Amino acid sequence: MSFNLNGREHPEEDGSCMITTTVKPLGTTILERIGHTPLVRLEGLTSRLPGIQILGKAEWTNPGGSVKDRAAASIVTDAQRRGLLSASRGLLDATSGNTGIAYAMLGAAMGFPVTLCMPSNVSEARKRYLKAYGAEVVWTSPADGSDGAIRKAREMIAAEPDRYYYADQYSNDENWRAHYRTTGNEIWEQTEGQVTHFVAALGTTGTFMGTTRRLKELNPNIQCVSMQPDSPFNGLEGLKHMATAIVPKIYDPDLADRNIEMATERAYAMAKYMGRNLGLLVGVSAAAATAAAVQLAEEEAAKGHEAVIVTILCDGADKYMTERFWTEE
Numbered sequence: 001m002s003f004n005l006n007g008r009e010h011p012e013e014d015g016s017c018m019i020t021t022t023v024k025p026l027g028t029t030i031l032e033r034i035g036h037t038p039l040v041r042l043e044g045l046t047s048r049l050p051g052i053q054i055l056g057k058a059e060w061t062n063p064g065g066s067v068k069d070r071a072a073a074s075i076v077t078d079a080q081r082r083g084l085l086s087a088s089r090g091l092l093d094a095t096s097g098n099t100g101i102a103y104a105m106l107g108a109a110m111g112f113p114v115t116l117c118m119p120s121n122v123s124e125a126r127k128r129y130l131k132a133y134g135a136e137v138v139w140t141s142p143a144d145g146s147d148g149a150i151r152k153a154r155e156m157i158a159a160e161p162d163r164y165y166y167a168d169q170y171s172n173d174e175n176w177r178a179h180y181r182t183t184g185n186e187i188w189e190q191t192e193g194q195v196t197h198f199v200a201a202l203g204t205t206g207t208f209m210g211t212t213r214r215l216k217e218l219n220p221n222i223q224c225v226s227m228q229p230d231s232p233f234n235g236l237e238g239l240k241h242m243a244t245a246i247v248p249k250i251y252d253p254d255l256a257d258r259n260i261e262m263a264t265e266r267a268y269a270m271a272k273y274m275g276r277n278l279g280l281l282v283g284v285s286a287a288a289a290t291a292a293a294v295q296l297a298e299e300e301a302a303k304g305h306e307a308v309i310v311t312i313l314c315d316g317a318d319k320y321m322t323e324r325f326w327t328e329e
Contacts, residue, residue, distance in 0.1 A: 030109045031077070034069045035182045037061045039190040039310070044278045045294055051306035052297045056290065057187065060282070060316035064102040065129075067183075067314040071206050072102030074178035075167050076110065084165040085112045092157060092164035094118070094149035096203070096238040097126040098315055099169055104133035115164065117149040117156070122237070125319040146203075146238070147246045170248035175206030176213070183207065184214025187310050195222055197300075199260075199293045199311040201285050202228040203238045205251040207312055212255050223257045227292040230261035235268070236288050237320075260292040267291055268325040271317065275326075281317035289314070 038061065042054040059067035079085045090113030091103055100116040107114035114135040118126075121142035130137055138156070140148040150170065157166040169175050187195055198215055200208040205226075212224040229236045232244040242251070253259075264284075271287035274280045282290070293311040300307040320326075 030063050030105065031073055033063045034073050035062070036186065039187070040280070040313070042274075042278060042280075042290065042293075045290070046297055049297050049301040052301050053308045054290070054293050054297055055191065055308065055310045056280075056282075056286075056313040057183070057310065059286075059312060059314050060318075064098070064105045065315055065318065066098035066102065066283075067207055067312055068098040069102045069105075070178040070182055071169060071175040071204070072099055072106055074174040074181075075169065075172050076103070076106050078174045079165050079167065080110070087111055087113075089162075090115055090164055091167050092116075092153055093167040093169055094146065094153040095169070096146045096149070097122050097319065098238065099204070100135065100137075101126065101129045101133070103167070104130050104135035107135065108133045115156075117152040119145055119149055123319050124322055129319070145245075146240070150246055169204050169206070170246070171250060173250060175204055176210035176250050179207050179210025180214045181210075183312075184211040184218070187211065188215065188218050191308055191310065193219070194308045195219075195310050196307045197223045197225060197293075197296055197309040199225045199227060199289055199296065199309060201236070201239050201289045201312070201314065202226050202242065202251070203240055203285070205240075205248050207314070209250055209252060209255060211312075216255075224255065225292065225296060226256040226259045227262050227289055228259065229288075230263050235264040236262065236285055237283075239285055239288070260295060262288045262292060270294075271320075272326065275317070280313075282313050283315040283317055283320050284323070286313040286315060 038058045040056045040058050042056050045054050046052045062069035085091060092115045094117045100118060103114045116135055117138045117140055119142050120139040140152050157164055202208060208226050215222045229239050229241045232241045267284050267288035270291040271284055274282055289311045293309045296309055
């Protein structure tokens, strides 16, 4: 008797008879583990604000550790469906870190090479994740930020168009569609339709674009607020100051009911506060989005309104723990 671990029937001769055995696949695949992240109550931020709730979508529970798993999975599965990815034709993209880690994880699991263009000043933890997954990285100047990585990726695909599938997360509609299909619906279901405000940071803008489109379909009265750094020179890794950056093609500024600009120092302070008072260690961008949610909460409370504010905690703090601000008082 023999077993086929793919779950297909596998007849084999056993003496004078034929025996067929089927083994049902157990567990989940990496793709199946992406999404359905918990919604965490941030009660320590609203105890002085009656009628206000702030909820954080804990995206660090995705297998690659960030919200970017959603977009990367959508982009990769679409490319494979169209025959654009294979063991001989790998994926190329520019990234500031988390999407690259998601690509590298999926490439290792699904059998295609991954080449990434990335600023060389990303955290050491990010570099180690990428090496562990076996991704090839082309380092770009820190001074040029994520825009420099984008320009390098465009240069590489122009030089060798048949070698790579250029995923181009900043222009790929599968980026925002991932959140339209999953994140928006999850928030609606997890809040039982009570969400009044949605807050997300702007990097590739896919999370905000897709989630906002879906939530507005479900209830046009939901206020959707984007958050971005307050200057082109900031410490909010992965986020874009839209006035000075290469604006992603998938970005539609008219979707936001409002935009909040965030100072790096406020984000650092919120990250430390959440760790020391809420028991949550989140990344800097997640802390910045939370600070924007608190600002909204205070405004709504001042008006005497009730509110259910949901924000995206895009990743945990594990990739940022070497930053000095954690130990500064």
